[in-house]
Amino acid sequence: MDYTQLLERHANSGAAVTIAQVRQPSKRGSRIVNIGVYAFTARALVRALAEDAEQVTNHDLEADIVPRLTRTGAISAYDFQLYWRAIRTIDSYYEANIELAQAKPPFDAYTNETWPIRAGDFGVLHPSDFVLPAAEGVSNSVISPGVSIGDDAEVDSCIVMAGAIIGERARVRRAIIEEGVEILAGSKIGFDRPKDRARYRISENGVVIVTAKSAGIARGVSSGPV
Helix, strand or coil: CCCHHHHHHHHHHCCCEEEEEEEEEECCEEEEEEEEEEEECHHHHHHHHHHHHCCCCCCCHHHHHHHHHHHHCCEEEEECCCCCCCCCCHHHHHHHHHHCCCCCCCCCCCCCCCCCEECHHHCEECHHHHCCCCCCCEECCEECCCCEECCCCEEECCEECCCCEECCCCEEECEEECCCCEECCCCEECCCHHHHHHHCEECCCCCEEECHHHHCCCCCCCECCC
């Protein structure tokens, strides 16, 4: 999201807070959804925080501070019309990532060099770093920095987090692989629901979540063939 237009709208509104929102289809036509992005006037925000600190509340921004501002000061709304997804569940997190790995994603995050991706210990990654395939046998997947994928491995529709290792000839489908997890050579994940369920957590939509705990690993102990 480019915050420039939101900030300009807020500066020109004279409001204490401007709330970014999107319109989404619903059974009754459309609905307005607060996307959790706000622009505040500093003085109004500091006053609201001080007042809230003296009250018995949860001291939560969305549950307490923003409602206080809407009751006591002018508010403004900014209609965001580009790409936005709500990520509240494992499935929505998975779907939002995977749709950006498609040949024609909902928006182009890969060719605009003015949108660097700040990746913590891996520094600043530019969109062009993500254009080339991570390895042969990888399709429709999000592969994080530092991932190792062995020869003849197949990774389809997966999110593989930083430092994970996919062994030779391993086959992984519709899965989220946690940081540092090692999938041993010849393993199969995402092909046999009963076996997967006995070992891993599975989301409502059938995505297999392989964590360090469920794989029995922490940098050295591995998730072996099943």
